[in-house]
Amino acid sequence: MNPLCSRCDRVVYPTEKVNCLDKYWHKGCFSCDVCKMTLNMKNYKGFEKRPYCNAHYPKTSFTSVADTPENLRLKQQSKMQSQVLYKEEFEKNKGKGFSVVADTPELQRIKKNQDQISNIKYHEEFEKTRMGGEGPPHHPHSPQQNTTPAYQPPAASQNYHYEPEPVPVRQAAAAAPPPPSSGKRYRAVYDYTAADEDEVSFLDGDMILDVQQIDEGWMYGRVERTGQQGMLPANYVEAM
Numbered sequence: 001m002n003p004l005c006s007r008c009d010r011v012v013y014p015t016e017k018v019n020c021l022d023k024y025w026h027k028g029c030f031s032c033d034v035c036k037m038t039l040n041m042k043n044y045k046g047f048e049k050r051p052y053c054n055a056h057y058p059k060t061s062f063t064s065v066a067d068t069p070e071n072l073r074l075k076q077q078s079k080m081q082s083q084v085l086y087k088e089e090f091e092k093n094k095g096k097g098f099s100v101v102a103d104t105p106e107l108q109r110i111k112k113n114q115d116q117i118s119n120i121k122y123h124e125e126f127e128k129t130r131m132g133g134e135g136p137p138h139h140p141h142s143p144q145q146n147t148t149p150a151y152q153p154p155a156a157s158q159n160y161h162y163e164p165e166p167v168p169v170r171q172a173a174a175a176a177p178p179p180p181s182s183g184k185r186y187r188a189v190y191d192y193t194a195a196d197e198d199e200v201s202f203l204d205g206d207m208i209l210d211v212q213q214i215d216e217g218w219m220y221g222r223v224e225r226t227g228q229q230g231m232l233p234a235n236y237v238e239a240m
Helices: 067-091 106-136 143-162 166-175
Strands: 017-020 023-026 043-049 051-052 186-188 209-211 218-223 229-233 235-239
Touching: none
Parallel strands: none
Antiparallel strands: 017 023, 043 051, 186 209, 186 235, 209 218, 218 229
């Protein structure tokens, strides 16, 4: 038995049948419920199993929910559950989210620089304080007593210039060649200019020899063109 059209309730024969939205339609009856524009399988939009054109497709609207005592209770209960779960997860993961950072050559260099800057600032403040405190007592004391403060500045000045002397030690340590290399060869894909004394500059296309991986972001190698060796960024070269 042939099905009936959902629009006109007449028999739909196979040659003119449209099967859509779980119903059967004549091709001419498959139209928008509002403007009656004839639709097809490509341009129709279904809403509650009724066909609509794009212009008259019903727009869904959102309704605001009043803050009833029951809704407020559920909201407070959900908030408390979230806090409980957060505390449980925090206790489980407590102490697990921290990883020990290895003392790489780069981190050691940064630490040395910070120590030297702090040391220089400390001596600058000390020098200002000492010079500011010497003025008032200079007049009331006898010339014999004034000879001692007048003699002190050279010692303090020598100490001020002597404290940052670890710099040559750091440079020697940074410039020291690494252990015997594995002989890996890399090629530079970008130009790079050394930002520090323990780094090496190179140009795009330069061959980097005797490359060793220091950490995830830095390597140590020798530029074949210049013969210089030092640290270089890993993302500026590619393996051969």
